[in-house]
Amino acid sequence: MLSLRAVNQFYGQNHILWDVDLDLPPGTCTGVLGRPGMGKTTLVNCIMGHLPVNSGSMTWQEDGAPPKNLLLQPMETRARMGIGYVPQGRHIFSQLTIEENLLIALLAGQDDRHRAIPPMVYELFPHLYSLRHQRSGELSVEQQQQLALARALVLQPKLLILDEPTEGMSPWLEEEMGNLIHRLNHDFGLTILLLEQRLSVIRRVAHYFLLLHRGRNVAQGNVAQLDDPMVNMWLTVS
Ligand SMILES: Nc1ncnc2c1ncn2[C@@H]1O[C@H](COP(=O)(O)OP(=O)(O)OP(=O)(O)O)[C@@H](O)[C@H]1O
Helix, strand or coil: CEEEEEEEEEECCEEEEEEEEEEECCCCEEEEECCCCCCHHHHHHHHHCCCCCCEEEEEECCCCCCCEEHHHCCHHHHHHHCEEEECCCCCCCCCCEHHHHHHHHHHCCCCHHHCCCCHHHHHHCHHHHHCCCCEHHHCCHHHHHHHHHHHHHCCCCCEEEEECCCCCCCHHHHHHHHHHHHHHHHCCCCEEEEECCCHHHHHHHCCEEEEEECCEEEEEEEHHHCCHHHHHHHCCCC
16 A cells, blocks of 8 residues: 655754655554654654655555555645544644534545545544534543544545554553554554554554664564564663
8 A cells, every 4th residue: 555665854964764664555554663753753744745755765556556656746635645644642623613623624635525524434433423513622632532533534544644642541541542443444444554652552453563763664574573672672761
């Protein structure tokens, strides 16, 4: 579905991503791990087109369709092509109602396929349906995270990118979020790229992992290979 090869990115003179390779096969869930500041969000910003890539390639391919050079697609087109994004910190419009937040997200679709909020959104989040006329700023952390997810789903993405979805959540809510991510991946067939500090979540829902350290992928593979020595070397903060 998405392949990155030798992606490099700079903030001014600072070289942030170094030759990053990543493959996201359709229907898989991949966790991106790393200590704070190691380049996870920068990588996603490059995929979404929020930041320019200095060198390397990004190829998007859907079943039976010819591959597309993602780097040639403007930011708005990437969302329409099927890449959904839930940013860290959610960034919902707190003065607007739940429904207004969802309708604004729908505007980005700009075509006949995206005229109404798809039924699966309120099926997944029945609470949001009953509260749909409530201002988003009045929602709990969990409900706000659900809204951020729902907003990314209104354009019915094929790839969903989640940046720290369990941030600020209790262990119980973390488990609920894990269930939801698993459902989106397993039952709805979404390909998922999950940036997550909590190893328990990655181990539970991801098939593959990519470990970033100072902007380089120092390890990647099947999530079963993510053992304690690797965790101690690259993830434990001393
Ligand atoms: N706007 C910016 N201008 C300059 N440098 C930046 C900018 N944003 C991030 N950086 C630097 O890029 C590096 C990678 O940051 P990034 O936010 O991608 O890391 P991260 O792994 O997502 O961290 P976190 O887990 O804290 O979100 C860091 O050294 C950071 O200081």
